[in-house]
Amino acid sequence: MRNTCLRKIVSKYDVIIIGAGAAGSAVAWRLSNLDLRVVCLEQGDYKSSDEFPSENIAWEEKKYSTHHVSPNVRRLESDYPINDSESVIAVANYNAVGGSTFLYSGHFPRFHPSDFRVHSLDNVALDWPLSYSELEPYFELNDQIMGISGLEGDPAYPPIKNLLPPVPLGKLGERIAEGFNQLGWHWWPAYSAILTQIDDHNFKDRTTCRNIGPCNTGCPIGAKSSVDVAYWPKAIANGVELKTKCRVSRIFLKKDGFAGGVCFFDESNQSQQMEASIVVLACNGIGTPRILLNSSCEQYPNGLANSSDLVGRHLMFHPYGWVEGVFEEDLESHLGPQGCCLLSQEFYETDLKRGFVRGYTMQLLRGAGPLETAISGVNRRLISWGPDFHRSFRRRFGKVANLAIIVEDLPDFENRVTLDDHLCDQHGIPAPKVRYQLGDNSRKMMAHGLRHGKILMKTCGALSTSAFGPVRHTGWHLMGTARMGNDPKDSVVNRFGQSHDIPNLFIADSSVFVTSGGVNPMSTLQAVSLWIADGIRQELGDLL
DSSP states (O other), X not given: OTTOOOOOOOOEEEEEEEOOSHHHHHHHHHHTTSSOOEEXXXXXXXXXXXXXXXXXXXXXXXXXXXXXXXXXXXXXXXXXXXXXXXXXXXXXXXXXXXXXXXXSOOBOOOOOGGGGOHHHHHSOSOOOSSOHHHHHHHHHHXXXXXXXXXXXXXXXXSOOOSOBOOOOOHHHHHHHHHHHHHHTOOOEEOOBSBOSOOOSSSSTTSOOOOOOOOGGGOOTTSOBOOHXXXXXXXXHHTTOEEEEXXXXXXEEEOTTSSEEEEEEEOTTSOEEEEEEEEEEEOSHHHHHHXXXXXXXXXXXXXXXXXXXXXXXXXXXXXXEXXXXXXXXXXXXXXXXXXXXXXXXXXXXXXXXXGSSSSOEEEEEEOOOOXXXXXXXXXXXXXXXXXXXXXXXXXXXXXXXXXXXXXXOOOOOTTSEEEEEEEEEOTTSOEEEEEEEOOOHHHHHHHHHHHHHHHHHXXXXXXXXXXXXXXXSSOBTOOBOTTOBOSOTTSOSBOTTSBBSSOTTEEEOSGGGOSOOOSSOSHHHHHHHHHHHHHHHHHHHHHHO
């Protein structure tokens, strides 16, 4: 099954993009103002706002079922299974027009300039073949399209301009900020892909945040900048075709060794073939190596574009630590965007006195809603069933501050994605198998972050604190499995996402990341995708 295409579609496109998430949408839009025939194939479907559970009384219950972050729990028709039994972190993704931006928090910091030079600075991993300064115009362009709120003047970054007003800190944020101030640690209002302001020219078809809270089950009003409302309307208006319920199984080659197009299953579950002059993969750090490995052929028996044996290798997550503080007073911690309050990068840059290289971000999270408060409290024996339930519930609801420790993950050759020998999706396409363990540097960094998170909570006046990590269901950030570089021996694609082996095959998602940084990768991912789209534009004359 791996190497068959049964029917052929006559239509030929200039560009096929695989995946309609954060990366694919950015590439589609950037190529849409050219005289090209561009199509995007997405295995999920459109999601309407009335499908989001966010304004339904049972919205929290959906986080444990149809809107769980793990496809192995959701098991929707658009999902594919992932064997992550040999990984300490479970993969989290979502397949739809908009991809995982439906379930992300909208937390939107950039990588730091140092993140692109870790080998030069710290003698670990490799340097990126591009710099922060080269990406800076693409950061700014992406901010314009997405709509980013925040506050200018952050000393942790080069200047970041043209931000919308920041998301309000609320009682929770103000209390924790006081603790950071007492300790003399850096903190800053969160950079958030959430609209706090609209004028007559920008985002007029959307609305501002109403502080509903449950961003991670989808924003029903379009205030959170998922790419189905930010990028796709613009790309489609410019002529990009978006075909849903199309599950790509493999990329096929022509006799000249160039990519000829893709094989996929259409919405009727019929096997089809589509031809194109250029193929762009944008399926995240798990889905992209899955397709490349499943596209093995006589010329590339170990997977397409894999002469370096690096497709699927150097998988990076962000191991997450969790620090909790329980307070006496009601901080209204359940109110506001779940992942967007404030962040600290006090421990972001390398300080060898800490015993590890690189660093981490502290991200203040809002507290849980009532159902999650009750379930987690009962499971941890902090809330009791019976006559004491309401009293013990009130001791926690609205009074819990949560701090995420986002640990930079160094690339490891043995952390990888392969194809499972037995597990397949509904079309018989082999499932990805993930092997992943924390390295020694990550473990030391995690311990440091958990310890200092507890110091912060105690300084803020918490009655009790707890900390643990890594948290299993936090595999949102999938990076590094087809990394970019100048040398074909130690990378899969060049600095413009172009395969070293196959000139008309490009990869434009976070699988090209060389290192993981210590922040959510979404802003950097989209800037890199726009950069790669411009690289494609430069190659058009030779490839079409």
